[in-house]
Amino acid sequence: MARFLCKLDDIADGEARAFGPFDGGRTKAFVVRKGEHIHAYWDACPHYGDTPMAWRTDAYLNAAGDRIVCASHGAEFEIETGRCLLGAALGKSLRPAPIEATANGELVLKG
Amino acid sequence: MNIIGPDALVFGVDDVEACAKYLVAFGLDPVGVDEKGGRFEALDGTGIVLRRRGDPSLPAPLETGAMLRQIVYGVADEATLGAVADELARDRQVQRRADGGIEATDDHGFALRFQRTIRRKLDLPGERVNAPGAPAQRGVNQIGVWQDMPAKPRTLSHVVCFVPDIAQAEAFYVNRLGFKVTDRLGNSGPFLRPAGTNDHHTLFFIQTPVYMKGCEHFAFHMGGPTELMLAGSRFIKAGYQSFWGPGRHKFGSNWFWYFNSPLGCHVEYDADMDQHDDEWAPRETPMSAEAAQAFLFEHREKWAPGGPPPGMGR
Ligand code: FES
Numbered sequence: 001m002a003r004f005l006c007k008l009d010d011i012a013d014g015e016a017r018a019f020g021p022f023d024g025g026r027t028k029a030f031v032v033r034k035g036e037h038i039h040a041y042w043d044a045c046p047h048y049g050d051t052p053m054a055w056r057t058d059a060y061l062n063a064a065g066d067r068i069v070c071a072s073h074g075a076e077f078e079i080e081t082g083r084c085l086l087g088a089a090l091g092k093s094l095r096p097a098p099i100e101a102t103a104n105g106e107l108v109l110k111g
Numbered sequence: 112m113n114i115i116g117p118d119a120l121v122f123g124v125d126d127v128e129a130c131a132k133y134l135v136a137f138g139l140d141p142v143g144v145d146e147k148g149g150r151f152e153a154l155d156g157t158g159i160v161l162r163r164r165g166d167p168s169l170p171a172p173l174e175t176g177a178m179l180r181q182i183v184y185g186v187a188d189e190a191t192l193g194a195v196a197d198e199l200a201r202d203r204q205v206q207r208r209a210d211g212g213i214e215a216t217d218d219h220g221f222a223l224r225f226q227r228t229i230r231r232k233l234d235l236p237g238e239r240v241n242a243p244g245a246p247a248q249r250g251v252n253q254i255g256v257w258q259d260m261p262a263k264p265r266t267l268s269h270v271v272c273f274v275p276d277i278a279q280a281e282a283f284y285v286n287r288l289g290f291k292v293t294d295r296l297g298n299s300g301p302f303l304r305p306a307g308t309n310d311h312h313t314l315f316f317i318q319t320p321v322y323m324k325g326c327e328h329f330a331f332h333m334g335g336p337t338e339l340m341l342a343g344s345r346f347i348k349a350g351y352q353s354f355w356g357p358g359r360h361k362f363g364s365n366w367f368w369y370f371n372s373p374l375g376c377h378v379e380y381d382a383d384m385d386q387h388d389d390e391w392a393p394r395e396t397p398m399s400a401e402a403a404q405a406f407l408f409e410h411r412e413k414w415a416p417g418g419p420p421p422g423m424g425r
Contacts, residue, residue, distance in 0.1 A: 026409070051354060051355075052352050052353075052354065052371065053371070054352050054371065055133070055351065055352055055370075055371040055372050055373045056133075056350045056351050056352060056371075056373075057350040057352075059373070063125050063126055071352070071371040071372060071373065071375075072354065072371060072377065073323060073327075073375075073376075074375050087322075087323075088323055
């Protein structure tokens with residue numbers, strides 16, 4: 001069953017937003033909006049395995065807004081693929097989270 | 112050499128405003144802060160100095176681009192400053208500044224400054240505990256906690272750096288600057304105590320690849336575990352992100368609570384650290400989750416058992 005999270009338009013273009021943790025879990029998920037698309041990952045840095053990346057609520061992007069950054073040791077990730085491009089998690093990728101934008105502009109958690 | 116401990120850590124950051132907001136929310140007091148940066152002080156005047164990354168007054172950055180730009184050590188007296196200058200001048204450039212401070216780099220390229228310490232003497236009670244069998248530390252009718260009791264960082268406790276060569280880092284601080292190794296976490300690094308303090312450590316190293324060289328975290332001492340828990344809970348409520356803790360380390364016995372930060376490193380509240388002198392024999396154990404802490408908790412939002420009395424629910 002898909003669970004409603006928010007409207008796509010609740011997130012400004014180019015910005016990130018965290019959701020969860022869900023169902024008693026410990027890990028949040030976050031999405032980055034790019035136009036009408038979103039990219040969703042678990043908030044778990046592959047450098048240490050499962051540590052949260054933002055330094056405050058929703059602060060997942062670098063100053064230029066063109067990469068995801070882990071505040072712990074500065075690893076940088078490609079927004080579209082989750083691949084680490086620089087720093088401590090090189091060779092690793094963020095784990096995609098099952099969040100989708102529906103045709104009527106809603107973000108839902110699947111599963 | 113009577114080096115007391117870190118007076119300040121100087122950072123060159125991309126977003127001065129975000130970092131300033133963060134440090135104030137953490138509990139430090141802004142002094143002379145504008146859009147170019149400023150000082151953020153604990154109760155005894157030690158603290159963090161922020162500048163813009165490109166500020167020409169900053170020492171050159173490490174080749175990794177780490178935001179930590181200088182570690183400022185407070186020393187007890189002129190004699191120590193002279194001794195440090197003479198010792199370091201044997202194999203590296205030492206600059207004497209107009210204010211009497213001296214500057215050089217360590218063997219890994221971290222910029223150091225030594226100065227007559229600026230720390231103010233604190234006269235504050237520590238956390239007081241009542242325990243059966245021991246005289247009460249809090250008198251009758253004195254309460255132990257209230258929601259908005261003060262919980263301010265008291266002094267800059269320690270800094271932890273990533274270095275590629277632990278042996279070289281340890282040798283420099285021990286052989287050249289008179290630090291003592293209090294304990295060792297194998298395949299991680301040594302806890303180091305300068306001669307002018309009894310604190311278990313003011314400096315610790317973690318071995319990493321060269322490209323990570325920089326600061327892992329810095330910590331401020333709180334007045335006790337209750338202050339640490341309160342300050343951390345308030346920090347979370349303000350929207351900041353817990354990284355590890357609260358818990359209590361084994362080596363050093365200090366309570367800890369680490370947070371993510373916009374300064375490219377973690378920031379820690381600590382409390383109730385062990386004190387040592389030269390009689391202490393260092394312990395050594397391999398680094399592991401078991402060795403790193405006596406216990407570990409995780410924050411949750413306030414909650415209380417509720418609902419109607421048993422049997423009344425409908
Ligand atoms: S934990 Fe994310 S970069 Fe180290």
